[in-house]
Amino acid sequence: MGAVIENNTINGKPNQDVFSAALLELAEKDRNIVVVTSDSRGSGKLVAYGQKLPEQIVEIGIAEQNLVGVAAGLASAGKKTFAVSPACFLTARALEQIKNDVCYSDNPVRLIGISAGVSYGALGSTHHSLHDFAVLRAINNITIVAPADNFETTEAVKLAVKLDKPLYLRFGKKAMPLLTDDEHNGFEFGKGRVIKNGNDITIIATGETVYPALQGAEKLAQQGINATVVSMHTIKPLDAELILQLAKDTGAILTVEEHSVNGGLGEACASLLLQNNYNKPFKIMGIPDEYTVTGSQTEIFDHYGLSADGIAQAVLNLLQT
């Protein structure tokens, strides 16, 4: 497989756009699919969906607890329900509804967290979701997915329809490149995708940090350091088999995520590795435990080193330990 990174050209669309287009295509064929929104069809890129399928969209208004409760009721009656709302509100304000009405009651709602992470960068911490992996990881009976590129997003939507179990899918607003020209290596919830191979270190990234991780790996390759890069799109259930194999095969592990360093992908990997006697260099990159600097998503990524240069430097530092 080969990485498609040509002069940092963005050759894709925002995952959010891809999600809504994929869902529209599926919903036109399956009239049992229903979208529930909290005045969020615009930011969820669902205006066209609403115009074409007005009988398959339920507007709740700005009331996220009710959004999830109503979605649970719809799902319990057999509707293939997608509850779409900004990730920051969906997974904080409606957390009790997610825990009880969706997960505990096992109502198969597909929770779609739009504009996730620091996509709403300049709008401040009210609009950031840097807690969602952590809180949802601690809740039983939910799959947590952060697709990296348009391919993963499209596949995730298709699988979401079939899964028929509680699911959280989160993505952002920024145009994302296609990470690999090999779409045939498949996409399956719970199975990480190896985007690039190398023996010196494994970089396990998720969502919109996979791209800068891959760029960082390309820079390292020029210096003779060969990194494996994994898109760990599924945070839960974690692909323990792949991680433990790469722990053996490579010399160190760096995790990268658009999430607090507390409780997310990195700590999930750390827990797995420590309990399997991992003793090589390991580091978690993410947003530190502070109210973030504000700016665009890219500026926030740069500030905290979640950039090609920052990730490459973190690898160099880690390999010197």
Next chain:
Amino acid sequence: MVMTDKQLAERSITYRKKILKYIVGAKAGHTGGSLSCIDILNVLYNEVLNVGPQNFTSPNRDRYIQSKGHCVEALYVVLADKGFFPESDLETLCKYKSHYIGHPTKKVHGVEQNTGALGHGLPIAAGTALAAKMDKKNYRVFTLLGDGELPEGSNWEAALTAAHYKLDNLCAIIDNNKLQITGTNAEVCNTDPIDAKFESFGWAVRHVDGNDVNALKEVLNTVPFEKGKPSLVIAHTIKGKGVSFMENSVKWHHGVPDKHQYETAIAELDMEMANV
């Protein structure tokens, strides 16, 4: 089975005795609220709902969602009576590994949703009723709320949705016993007037004596009260109803009777049965 009015009234007394029996056995339970709402459950399951063990998996069954999940003992004795499970299962109430825990879960046959956290029943019921409208099905959705859970904001969010989507296949019942764990509703957080609030949200509202099975039968069999509007029944009840020393007493919110109190309560209920 069609019950006479007398049989229906007797059934409530039988249920009350069973609620007390299993709460005493478990040494735990929400006694006062279960006794206040049992007439409502009696009428729903014996006179109103099209649901039973035989059609519980049918997509066309009526749904009952108990938002005030803590009064699960009332639900359990009715479900057992309807044949969803053997009544002897309730001897395990709140015991280690029992499915019959202190709030409803779908592990118990006949329970629609896992509830217990308050303010959750109405949104789920609204979503379920909305699905019926979307699918052009005729089933109805009933949910029972405690008056003490009305300050939960999610109730009012769902009240808006139910009216917005004209969910006249949805009926919410408030077990309005006017007491909650700290004191009266009025002392804790005054929610009156409940009727005017819901009416202003677009609901059709009726009041009923929630411990009068005949009055309940009449009102619950006339939903929807208005075409195109969700229905609200404010059921005026007495917390601890049927046992003189438990009635209108906050301490019986989750008080468990001792042996003497239990025997006294059963004797009172037997006396009431003789006078039905």
